[in-house]
Amino acid sequence: MSLLTIKNLSVDFDTAGGMFRAVDGVDINVDQGDILAIVGESGSGKSVSMLAMMGLLPWTATITADEMSFDGIDLRDLGPMARRKVIGRDMSMIFQEPMSSLNPCFTVGFQIKESLKIHLDLDRAERKKRAIELMELVGIPDPERRLKAFPHQLSGGMSQRVMIAMALACKPRLLIADEPTTALDVTIQAQILDLLADLQKETGMALILITHDMGVVAETAQRVQVQYAGQKVEEQEVRGLFSDPHHPYTAALLAALPERATERHLPTIPGVVPGQYDRPQGCLFSPRCKFADDKCRKTPPPVQPPDLGLARCHYPITRQEDVA
Amino acid sequence: MLRFLISRLLTFIPTFIGVCIISFAFIRVLPGDPIVVMAGERGLSDERYQEMVEQFGFDRPLIVQFWDFFTGVLQGDLGTSFVTKRPVFDEFFALFPATLELSFCAIVIAIVLGLPAGVIAAVNRGKFFDRALMSSALVGYSMPIFWWALLLIIIFSGNLGWTPVSGRIDLLYFFPPVTGFMLIDSLLSGQDGAFTSAVRHLILPSIVLATIPLAVIARQTRSAMLEVLGEDYIRTARSKGLAPPRVNGLHALRNAMIPVITVIGLSVGMLLAGAILTETIFSWPGIGKWMVDSIYRRDYPVVQGGLLMVALMVMVVNLIVDLTYGLINPKIRKR
Numbered sequence: 329m330s331l332l333t334i335k336n337l338s339v340d341f342d343t344a345g346g347m348f349r350a351v352d353g354v355d356i357n358v359d360q361g362d363i364l365a366i367v368g369e370s371g372s373g374k375s376v377s378m379l380a381m382m383g384l385l386p387w388t389a390t391i392t393a394d395e396m397s398f399d400g401i402d403l404r405d406l407g408p409m410a411r412r413k414v415i416g417r418d419m420s421m422i423f424q425e426p427m428s429s430l431n432p433c434f435t436v437g438f439q440i441k442e443s444l445k446i447h448l449d450l451d452r453a454e455r456k457k458r459a460i461e462l463m464e465l466v467g468i469p470d471p472e473r474r475l476k477a478f479p480h481q482l483s484g485g486m487s488q489r490v491m492i493a494m495a496l497a498c499k500p501r502l503l504i505a506d507e508p509t510t511a512l513d514v515t516i517q518a519q520i521l522d523l524l525a526d527l528q529k530e531t532g533m534a535l536i537l538i539t540h541d542m543g544v545v546a547e548t549a550q551r552v553q554v555q556y557a558g559q560k561v562e563e564q565e566v567r568g569l570f571s572d573p574h575h576p577y578t579a580a581l582l583a584a585l586p587e588r589a590t591e592r593h594l595p596t597i598p599g600v601v602p603g604q605y606d607r608p609q610g611c612l613f614s615p616r617c618k619f620a621d622d623k624c625r626k627t628p629p630p631v632q633p634p635d636l637g638l639a640r641c642h643y644p645i646t647r648q649e650d651v652a
Numbered sequence: 653m654l655r656f657l658i659s660r661l662l663t664f665i666p667t668f669i670g671v672c673i674i675s676f677a678f679i680r681v682l683p684g685d686p687i688v689v690m691a692g693e694r695g696l697s698d699e700r701y702q703e704m705v706e707q708f709g710f711d712r713p714l715i716v717q718f719w720d721f722f723t724g725v726l727q728g729d730l731g732t733s734f735v736t737k738r739p740v741f742d743e744f745f746a747l748f749p750a751t752l753e754l755s756f757c758a759i760v761i762a763i764v765l766g767l768p769a770g771v772i773a774a775v776n777r778g779k780f781f782d783r784a785l786m787s788s789a790l791v792g793y794s795m796p797i798f799w800w801a802l803l804l805i806i807i808f809s810g811n812l813g814w815t816p817v818s819g820r821i822d823l824l825y826f827f828p829p830v831t832g833f834m835l836i837d838s839l840l841s842g843q844d845g846a847f848t849s850a851v852r853h854l855i856l857p858s859i860v861l862a863t864i865p866l867a868v869i870a871r872q873t874r875s876a877m878l879e880v881l882g883e884d885y886i887r888t889a890r891s892k893g894l895a896p897p898r899v900n901g902l903h904a905l906r907n908a909m910i911p912v913i914t915v916i917g918l919s920v921g922m923l924l925a926g927a928i929l930t931e932t933i934f935s936w937p938g939i940g941k942w943m944v945d946s947i948y949r950r951d952y953p954v955v956q957g958g959l960l961m962v963a964l965m966v967m968v969v970n971l972i973v974d975l976t977y978g979l980i981n982p983k984i985r986k987r
Contacts, residue, residue: 384890416893423884423891431885432983433906443892478982494892 331534332358332381332502335395339373339380339558342388348604350376350389352558356536358502363528363535365549365566367542367581371601373558374538378504382421383411399501417447420495424507426487430479436490437475443497462493467523485516489523496527502534509544521548542585546570554578557601557612564637574632574639574646576617611642619643656978660971667967672725675959676718679952686734686950708734721956730957735949740957744939748961749832750820751931751938755923757854758861763916766866767905770873770912774881775900785870793867801860801933808856815856818935822849857934861927865919872915876908883907909980917973921966 339351351373358364366374380391381403396403398419406414415421423429431439440459444450450458456475463471466489479487488508495503505524509517525548528535537549545552545566552569554562554577562575573579580597582588589595599616602608611629614620624642632639636646687696687704696704705711709720724731730740769789773782809817816822820834827841835854838846880886881904889903928940935941939958946954977984 382891384887412893412895414893416891421891423888425884428884429888431889431903431907433981434903442894446892446894480983491888494888 330357330359331362332356332398332536333395334377334381334393337377337380337391337393337396339376339385340390340392342390343604345604347390350558351380354555354558354560356553356560358534358536360501360534361528361532363525363537363548363550365537365539365545365552366555367539367545367552368555369540369601371557371603372555374540374555375506376558377555378421378506378536378538382415382419382504383408384415384421413447416443417498418500419502419504420498420500421504421506422488422491422495422508425511426491426508427479427484427511429491430482430487432479434478435475436477436479436482440475440490440494440497443494447498458497459493462497463490465496465527466490466493467519468493484512485519488512488516488520492520492523492527496531499531500533502536503528504536504538506538507540508537509539509541517544524548542581543587554581557607559612559640560638561613561640562637569637572646574637574644575613575641576619576645577613578637578639579645580616611640619645657975660974664967664971668964671960671963671967672722673718675956675963676721678959679947679950679955680714682947682950684950686952689950690734725960730960731953733946733954734951735946735954740953743942743954744958744961746832747937747939747942749829750834750936751924751927751940753833753835754854754857754861754927754930754936754938755920757858758923758927759865759916759920761858761862762865762869762919765862766869767873767912769870771877771900771905773870773874774877775896777878782874786874789867789870792863793871795863797860797863797929798933800863801856801930804856804860805933815852816849818853818933820850820853820937821846822853825849857927857930857936860933861923861930865916865923868915868919869912873908873912876911877904880904880908906980910977910984913973913976913980917969920969924962924965924969 334354334356337351337354337356338349341348341350354373354377356364356366356377366377368374376385376389379385380389381396381398383403383406385391391404393404398414401414403411403414430436437456437459440462441455444455444458459475460471463474468474468486468489474482479490482490492508503524508524509520512520521544524535524537527533537544539545549566552562552564552566553560554569554575556577562569562573562578564572564574569578570582573582577597580595583595584597586594597616602612602615608614608625610626611617611620611624614624617624627642629640629642632641632644636644687701687708687710690704691701709717721731728741730744732739733743736743769785773785776782805817808814821838825838825841825843825846827837827843827846830837830840834850835847838850877900881900885907886899886904889899894903927936927938928944930936931938931940932944939962943955943958943962946958
């Protein structure tokens with residue numbers, strides 16, 4: 329049985345201009361020990377689907393799913409009390425902006441020990457010991473002294489390490505990393521990714537990595553799921569996705585990687601992700617897709633079989649075709 | 653922390669000099685002559701008038717008069733009241749405990765009710781409770797204080813007879829002031845019912861005086877909380893599985909406290925500066941009433957001395973507020 333199963337998840341926001349569908353029929357499957365990357369542009373509903381699962385969305389959001397279960401627990405009709413026993417303990421999350429994700433009024437130690445206090449049955453001394461252990465685990469030097477530090481005394485990379493320590497406090501079975509390296513500079517990015525990969529290997533937890541950086545995907549993940557405008561458009565093993573993308577959007581994303589550029593100018597995908605008012609009738613990618621025809625513009629595409637990467641496309645690309 | 657304190661104290665000096673100048677100048681700018689006022693309706697002869705001018709030193713240049721006042725202040729001498737012939741300092745400290753007691757009770761009421769009200773309103777933003785609370789806060793804020801006081805007196809003292817109309821304690825009880833605070837003195841006196849009587853006298857004026865600060869604190873807490881609740885670290889706190897009371901009451905409120913503390917500090921200053929209307933309506937023997945009376949009498953030493961003392965109190969409160977910022981938010985401490 330898989331650790332996390334989500335089928336046909338949709339999230340609608342009640343906005344001033346009417347309902348807006350941020351996530352549209354997404355399936356997610358994660359097994360114990362998996363590393364799944366969810367890739368997509370800003371506004372493709374990557375974070376929202378994870379926040380929906382954690383129950384962290386504001387009340388304006390309506391969440392529907394055919395199935396949403398974690399470790400055999402049905403998350404759909406879990407009461408707030410029961411949900412709080414799961415999140416932060418078996419399932420935890422780290423965020424994009426480490427500097428603003430830590431509370432400036434409390435010491436790092438307080439914030440790590442807080443998780444331990446509410447979820448585990450440890451006494452004061454044990455909590456302190458565990459907090460030091462965690463700080464060591466995420467590679468923070470001089471942990472005992474750093475426990476007394478306030479967030480503003482830490483750099484971005486250190487803050488993200490603290491966030492990771494906090495998330496790992498109760499030995500979660502699933503860690504969701506929501507663009508954990510976006511706000512960090514390049515050398516620190518690599519360190520944090522290595523750390524996450526190492527910790528995943530050591531603990532055997534599952535890891536969901538939300539990112540818009542294909543480089544991160546290639547380095548870290550085993551399986552990739554590409555999202556576009558709230559829909560999952562393709563899912564493959566990393567190797568397969570990079571060598572043989574089936575959805576034109578995936579292909580275009582890969583073509584835009586600097587390492588793959590053949591000309592002086594990087595290829596781009598013209599246009600932007602459709603918003604609330606310009607949602608196309610047929611395939612959501614059709615206005616930006618260079619292969620689109622009338623059928624694409626009129627009818628929503630079917631989901632192709634697994635050997636075509638579950639691509640949501642009328643005309644999935646196969647290797648023979650010219651992508652560039 | 654010590655350096656911070658010292659640098660704050662140093663900024664006291666220019667403020668203090670400024671306050672001295674303003675309080676000295678203020679009463680002299682007003683038309684009216686203290687000697688004429690003292691003489692009353694009978695009036696007085698020109699020779700006697702001249703004599704009094706010399707006696708009070710009004711014939712000397714203003715700058716010399718100010719220097720006298722200022723050097724006096726530095727030696728802890730605020731002068732003597734023209735009317736009562738008692739030192740201003742003594743009069744101030746005889747009356748100040750009454751004001752302090754009333755202000756303290758009022759601010760406690762305002763904080764104890766205002767903070768939770770603001771937090772609850774922010775958490776239930778846009779819902780019934782939020783709207784009801786914020787509209788009543790607006791009503792409380794804009795209601796004329798004297799009318800509100802009279803309304804409460806009519807209902808609770810007049811119709812229901814629950815509380816006395818005025819004063820600090822029933823005439824039945826007498827004991828010498830020890831601390832000047834009626835609540836403490838009545839307890840110390842050991843007389844049966846004295847304390848209850850003091851509380852019953854204190855309750856209505858405190859509520860009246862608390863109304864505006866309560867409304868301001870509730871609204872400020874709400875808006876500060878709304879801002880903080882959108883912060884990333886609140887999402888982090890919730891993602892840890894913390895219960896809403898802990899997220900809102902600890903993680904959010906602590907960050908929202910900075911603007912709230914500022915407002916509390918300003919309110920305390922305002923209350924200390926003499927809750928003039930409230931003290932007048934309830935015949936509360938505090939400094940507000942004392943100052944107003946002395947302005948009518950053109951009692952120069954009392955007005956300037958009283959103003960100076962009140963300003964000092966406000967400065968001290970503000971200093972405490974500044975120090976509290978550092979306690980709440982460690983980031984400010986470092987600057």
